Amino acid sequence: MAFWRRDRKGKNPGSDTGGTGGSGRSGGISVNVVDPRRPGPADRPGLLLGDRQLPRITVSSFTDRLTAHARSHHPPGTGQVAVVMQHRSFAEDDGVVFMGFAGRPGIVVRMTPRLRADLYDLGEAIAADGGVLYLDAHEGFLRATLVLPAMTVDLDTGMLLREGNVQEFLAAAYATETVELHVQHTTHDRLLNYTCAAPGIRAVLDEGFDLYTQPPPADLRAALLAVNDRLNPAVRVPLRVTGNADLALACLVDV
DSSP: OEEEEEETTSOOTTTTSSSEEOOSSSSOEEEEEOOTTOOOEEEEOOOEETTEEOOOEEEOOHHHHHHHHHHHTSOTTOOEEEEEEEGGGGOOBTEEEEEOGGGOOEEEEEEOTTTOSOOTTHHHHHHHHOEEEEEEEETTEEEEEEEOTTOSEEEEEEEOTTBHHHHHHHHHHHHHSEEEEEEEETTEEEEEEEEEEOTTHHHHHHHHHHHHTSOOOSOHHHHHHTTTTOOOGGGEEEEEEEEEOOSEEEEEEEO
16 A cells, blocks of 8 residues: 545645655645555455455455464364454554454554644544545556545545455445544544444445556556545545444454
C-alpha cells in the first residue's frame, strides 16, 4: 500500500518529515510507501465480490500470518484454536490500514501530532456526522480516501489487489455494506471505534471492477501522484455511525 495525506487548505503537513512532497498541483501532499507489518509472500485464489473473482493473492494478509502462527504453535489434530487480537496491533503511524480479519471490514488509523494534535472533539464529530469513503478505481489499483469531520486533511491510500488485506476488506465490506472505523493517537490511550453503514459501497466496487483488477502499475507512488488532484463524487460512500465496534477481533483456526 501507499499512504499520503492531503491538506484541505493547501499546506503539506508532512513537508518536514521525509517522503515525497510537492506535485505541482495546489494542495501539498506527503507520500510514504508502507508495507504494513512486513507481509510475506502468498499464493492463493482471489476472493469473490459477488459472482466475480478478484486477482490472485500474492501478498499475505493478517489472517494468513496469524493462521500460520497458530498452526506452528500447536500440534496437528489439536482442533480449533482461537486467535484473539485488537485492531491497535495492526496500526501504522499516520497511516490507514484496510483489513478484513475475522470477516470484519475495518479501517485502522493511528495518528501522530504531525497529523492531528490529539483526538479531542474528533470522536464526537464522527459520532454526529459520520465520515465518507471514496473508492476511486484506476488501472491496476484503487485509490481509497477517508474523509473525517474535524480534520484538516484527507487520508488517502493506494490499494493493490494482490494484497490479502485489501481483498479481505473489500470482500467483507461488499458482503455487508458496513465498515468499521478504529482511530487512535500516539499521545494517549483513547480509542474511537465505530460500526458504520456504508450504503452504496457494493455498487461502487462493481462499477470499477474492470479497472482496478487490471495488472498493477510498476510504480504505485507515481500512479497515486498522477490522480491526487481531486475527489470523484461518483465514488462517494457515506459512512453513517450505527454503534460501537468490538475492540477485540477473534477467529477460530483449524489445526
